[in-house]
Amino acid sequence: MDLNHLQTFRAVACDLNGQMRGKRLPAISASKLDQGGVRLPYSVLNVDIWGSDIEDSPLVFESGDADGMALPTERGPVPMPWLENPSAMVPMSLYHDDGTSYEGDPRHALGAVLARYQARGWTVQAATEMEFYLVDDSDEALTPPINPLSNRRINSHAILSMRQLDAFDGFFTALYDACALMDIPAQSTISEAGLGQYEIDILHADAMRAADNAWLFKTLVKGLARRHGMAATFMAKPFGDDAGNGMHVHFSVLDADGNNVFNDGTDTGTPLLQQAVAGCLNAAHGSTLLFAPHANSYDRLVPGAHAPTGISWAYDNRTALVRIPGGAPVARRIEHRVSGGDINPYLTLAAILGAALAGIEDGATPPAPITGNAYDQDLPQLAPDWQSALTAFETDPFMARILPGEVIRNLCYTKRQEIRRIDALPVEDRWKVYLETV
Incomplete structure (x- = not known):
């Protein structure tokens, strides 16, 4: 340009x-x-x-x-x-x-992880599923948006509803046009579980470009919503009694010949896939702060609320933290399902991809994949609250292997100040801090 x-x-x-x-x-x-x-x-x-x-x-x-x-x-x-x-x-x-x-630049932190893959002759392809809410923030409490066709506030859930998508056709048409201008490969859009909640998939790309796409997309959605008389938010939990916003990450690893190193022609996947899964599970507790970086994040990260809290993996099971989707073996990949929509895409991808590589480097073996509902099983857990997540992040040996010391140190300083200042605010006012900043 x-x-x-x-x-x-x-x-x-x-x-x-x-x-x-x-x-x-x-x-x-x-x-x-x-x-x-x-x-x-x-x-x-x-x-x-x-x-x-x-x-x-x-x-x-x-x-x-x-x-x-x-x-x-x-x-x-x-x-x-x-x-x-x-x-x-x-x-x-x-x-x-x-x-x-x-080293304190989060984009460089991801670059350092990807350089370790490149040293093996590998490249990482990644894609994201971006969930967000359209909201009305004109009063002292957040409310669902006004339907542009009826001029009445949305008052019912509309999972996969074409009617609700079409009601906001002006916004979504402008959003797709803007994505094309910004070279963000937006794919399918669905009406999600929450009132005014939507999900847009961003097509897979080189992992750094995927992180760029997610970062730019969040800014675009928030800015464009304002031009259409609404606000948009990627807060993990805008409404306490409604679905939370996540950012699922899919990734696969290609060798120098373009072959997927997770694919062995079967539904099971290669030993490298198993090792990468083990790494993601081993680092999950210490990475909680990156997947849930703010006070509001922990309103989403509760058992049974469609955000995995138990550390487990499974084949084609959306209750697990790490899922291996079905489909053709050539497209075998890992889906990491825990991150909120409020994350820093560079740090989140660095943590996920760095953990997978650590598992490969260690030749790690994962536990058996679960079957059934993960929420009903006795599983190791992510850090249960913000302060515990900060402590785990600061001391976890996997984080020291994955991220530069300056990122770890600086992020802990940042989060300690955020905790102090958020704790001093009335709970009912905290959404105003996070609405468009995350």
């Missing part, structure tokens, strides 16, 4: 909470992007969910809040179709002045 015809563009990087941080720049600055002309404080990727500096962060006090060099990612400029005036954003990653990657 040519930036020269625009008045301004945005240079943006992803912080640890998955939010966009950066600068609005005149088009003349585009020529300096590849030369390190955009500089950002390292600490900006480690602000809290409100965008505030971390009070006791060593990034500020030890380094003097130094700047890093922001450089464009391979994604390149993308349009911003939700804005009234034509503009574009350029996704960036943060580097030191000597050209080495800044």
Whole structure:
């Protein structure tokens, strides 16, 4: 995309909470992007969910809040179709002045995991299922949106309803058009279980591009909903008595010849598949904070609420945390089902793919796959609450194998501040913090 015809563009990087941080720049600055002309404080990727500096962060006090060099990612400029005036954003990653990657950048964390696959001659293909709600936030409590055809508020569940999809045809038509402009391969849309809840599948791609797609898609959906007189949210649990939002991740691994290393021509899959599953299960407890990063996340992550909490795997069983979908063996893949819609896509994919690779490196063996309802079985569990998840993440040896120490340290600082500040808010006001930030 040519930036020269625009008045301004945005240079943006992803912080640890998955939010966009950066600068609005005149088009003349585009020529300096590849030369390190955009500089950002390292600490900006480690602000809290409100965008505030971390009070006791060593990034500020030890380094003097130094700047890093922001450089464009391979994604390149993308349009911003939700804005009234034509503009574009350029996704960036943060580097030191000597050209080495800044380890506190979540996109680099995923890149480091993928580099380990590449060292084996492998590439990872990944896809995401993105769930979100359309909501009315014009009052002091969230409510379902107004049906544009009837001008009445949605008041009944409509799983896989074409009528409810068609009622919001203007929004979804604009969304598909915008996805095409942004090169986000949106696939099927369904009306989900919640009032005003929808799911859109994003087609599989190289894992880094899949993470980019998820990150950009969340920003697009929220921005476009506002242009249609609504809000959209990826909060894990916008309504306490309704379904939560998840982001399921599917992935497979290809060798240098393009062959799926999980495929042995049977429904069972290869030993490498079993090892990858074992790695995902072994790291699940310590990864809980990445799958459920906010206070609201734990309203979704409760037994029996269609979000797996027991650490198990199964063939074609949606109650398990890790599912091996059916279908042709050539497409054999792993589906990781626990993440909320409120996650940072780069950190989530880094945790999942890093855990799978750790299982392969260890030659790990998973327990027997479960049958029946996982919620009725005595299984090891994810961390049960936010504080427990933070402690597990900080101390788990699998996390130290998967993520850079700077990401682990900084995310813990960020989450401790978020916990303190959220605890000081009335419960009924907490949705206002998360509605469009996650």
